[in-house]
Amino acid sequence: MELLLRLMDASGVSGNEEDVRDMISKEIEKYVDKISTDTLGNLIAVKKGKLPKVMLAAHMDEVGLMVKGIKKNGNIKCAGIGDIEIKYLLGKKVKISARCCINGIIKSSKKSKNTSINHIFVKTKSSKKELLKNGVEIGSYISFEADSNIKKGFIEGKALDNRIGCFALIELAKRLKKSKNEIYFVFTVQEEIGLYGAMTSAFEIKPDWAITVDVTEAKKDSSKSDMRIGKGPFITIKNADFIGNRCINNWVKDIAKRRKIQLQYNVSDTETTDATNISLSRGGVPSSVVGVATENLHTAKGKAGIKDIKDAIEILYELMKNPPKVCLV
Numbered sequence: 001m002e003l004l005l006r007l008m009d010a011s012g013v014s015g016n017e018e019d020v021r022d023m024i025s026k027e028i029e030k031y032v033d034k035i036s037t038d039t040l041g042n043l044i045a046v047k048k049g050k051l052p053k054v055m056l057a058a059h060m061d062e063v064g065l066m067v068k069g070i071k072k073n074g075n076i077k078c079a080g081i082g083d084i085e086i087k088y089l090l091g092k093k094v095k096i097s098a099r100c101c102i103n104g105i106i107k108s109s110k111k112s113k114n115t116s117i118n119h120i121f122v123k124t125k126s127s128k129k130e131l132l133k134n135g136v137e138i139g140s141y142i143s144f145e146a147d148s149n150i151k152k153g154f155i156e157g158k159a160l161d162n163r164i165g166c167f168a169l170i171e172l173a174k175r176l177k178k179s180k181n182e183i184y185f186v187f188t189v190q191e192e193i194g195l196y197g198a199m200t201s202a203f204e205i206k207p208d209w210a211i212t213v214d215v216t217e218a219k220k221d222s223s224k225s226d227m228r229i230g231k232g233p234f235i236t237i238k239n240a241d242f243i244g245n246r247c248i249n250n251w252v253k254d255i256a257k258r259r260k261i262q263l264q265y266n267v268s269d270t271e272t273t274d275a276t277n278i279s280l281s282r283g284g285v286p287s288s289v290v291g292v293a294t295e296n297l298h299t300a301k302g303k304a305g306i307k308d309i310k311d312a313i314e315i316l317y318e319l320m321k322n323p324p325k326v327c328l329v
Contacts, residue, residue, distance in 0.1 A: 003027065003170065004164070004167040005148045005149075005155070005157070006023065007159075008146070008148045008155075008158060009157070009158075010023055011141070011143040012061055012159070013064030013066075013141045013142070014193045015061070015141075016061075016097065020163075021187065025043060028185065032046055033047055034046045038201060038204065040200050040201075041190075042186060042187065042197045042200065044184060044205070045186075045187075046185075047173070047179050049183065050181055050182065051182065051208060052182075052207075052323055053181070053184070053206070053207050053208050054208065054209060054320070055184045055201075055202060055205055055210035055211075056169055056172065056185050056211055056212075056213060056316070057202075057210060057211070058165025058187055058213045059192070059197065059214070060163075060187045060188065061162075061188075061189055061190055061192050061193075062161065063081060063082030063083065063161075063192050064081050065079065065080060065094070065142035066080075066141055067079075070128045070131055070132070070137075072127070073127065074123075074131055075121045076096070076124065076142075077121055078106075078117065078120055078121060078142065080117045082193060084117075084298055086115055087115065088296070090106055091105065092145075092300045094142050094143060094145055095142070095145055096136055098136045100134050104122035105122070105123050106120055106121075107121055108121075122142060143158075145300070146158060153230070154304065154306065156303045158299075158300045160215060160294050160302035160304050161214070161215045161298060164213075164214075164292050164294070164309055165212075165215070165291065166187055167309070168213045168309065168316065170185075172316055172317055172320060176320055176321070179321070180322055180323075184207065186201050195273070195274050195276055199281065202285060203282060207278075207285055208286075209285060210275070210279075210286070211275075211290055212273045212275035212289045212290075213289075213291055214273045214291045215292050215294040215297065216236075216268070216293055216297075217294065218293035218297075226264075227293040229292075229294065229295055230305040230307070231262060231308070232256075232261060232264050233263060233264065233291060233311050233312035234263065234266045234289075234293060235249050235263065235289065236273070236289035237249065237266060238267050239266065240269055240272050241276045242272055242273070242279065242289075244289060245288050248287070248288040249288050251319055259315070259318065263315075273289050273291075275288060291312065292308045
């Protein structure tokens with residue numbers, strides 16, 4: 001899990017994924033035949049082979065904040081990037097992308113549970129003049145401070161959404177010494193703000209079918225979510241904007257049954273993933289999602305089960321050893 005911890009600790013808010021991309025590139029380059037970065041910033045690694053052409057996608061970006069304004073006392077007004085739970089931001093330590101490391105803590109100008117993004121600010125120990133001198137400006141990115149760890153079979157920290165998926169794709173590339181088919185490992189950008197990287201990369205790759213590797217929200221309260229950490233990886237049957245391809249889902253179910261891996265079925269009216277835009281690319285791409293349930297999604301202290309992650313990788317490895325031809329159901 002050391003690699004996953006490093007991926008989580010890297011800063012990669014949507015539109016600022018360079019550090020994560022560089023880390024992934026160094027990890028994966030010797031295990032694939034070709035690696036490139038497209039004009040939007042997606043990292044595309046290929047193991048060459050015959051058809052069917054398969055696309056595995058995981059987004060690199062995480063939710064965060066952006067500098068909207070700087071007051072004379074050094075307090076920084078913020079804009080949100082991605083669907084952030086504002087109530088969980090207060091008191092959290094953050095770092096601001098600049099020429100040198102600028103740290104701060106999130107405060108609110110309104111003492112109420114109904115605090116909105118317009119009320120929060122980052123308090124620093126620097127004046128406006130000092131911040132500007134160090135390269136902080138309107139548009140600078142703000143990310144949660146890294147504090148990842150492993151405890152009793154669980155991994156905790158920021159950016160589990162979706163460094164788990166990135167980690168899974170790297171591990172698959174390493175384990176798949178040879179593949180009969182052409183496999184694209186695609187690490188996408190700007191998923192959290194609109195699934196944009198998936199849209200452009202799928203258009204260029206033209207896969208025969210695809211799987212997105214991502215996370216979904218788990219809750220301890222069963223009335224709020226059926227997903228549970230520690231209860232196995234999941235496949236998406238339906239989410240807010242997408243219905244998983246039944247043929248791909250049946251392959252995953254069969255593998256999980258043969259390998260005696262517990263599998264969860266995600267049916268929800270919320271969230272969506274890169275699979276939505278991949279499935280709509282060109283004339284359509286049969287797609288589904290394999291992923292891991294995660295508590296405290298989009299916060300500085302997410303939590304996921306290590307066995308769930310390993311089981312998801314095992315299922316995908318078995319599927320990718322000899323990828324089937326997709327059926328249109």
